[in-house]
Amino acid sequence: MKWLTEDALLVCDHRGKxxxxxxxxxxxxxxxxxxxxxxxxxxxxxxxxxANPLAGIRPCLTTMKVDEGYSTLxxxxxxxxxxxxxxxxxDGTPPATVDYIVQRPGQSLVKARS
Structure with missing residues (x-):
């Protein structure tokens, strides 16, 4: 798995950055x-x-705790x-059900095991 740098692209399920x-x-x-x-x-x-305020749907605005993806080594x-x-x-609607993931790690040189 590749390390993430400040150039990494992380996105919500709806492709918000x-x-x-x-x-x-x-x-x-x-x-x-x-x-x-x-x-x-x-x-x-x-x-x-x-987003659809009339239906009570709000966009993803903030990331929450990481569930997986930190190196153990x-x-x-x-x-x-x-x-x-x-x-x-x-925090998007419904809360705590919308994911954010890595689309691009920001570098292609350094890898580590999880």
Missing amino acids: VDNRPSQAFVRIEGRRVLVATDPEGRGISGCPN VRIAGRPVALDALKGRT
Whole structure:
């Protein structure tokens, strides 16, 4: 599985884009910071088209806790590296049932086992 960098593209099930903000600057791949545990959590989502206020449907606006996709072997400053198998939930309608996933890891050089 590939490590995620700040250039990774994470999207909700409706293809809204997750805002990446890496929390560490120690490790980089091709000059881009690597994402670690909890970087993908609590992030904003832009462009989610799943909205119908009259029907009570709201778009995905924020990522929730990651369900899977952090390395159990590789850590940076004690925090697991985020991998391209990463998956979590969003706050979209219905809450805690809409996923966000990795569409592109942001690099193609470095891999690790989960």
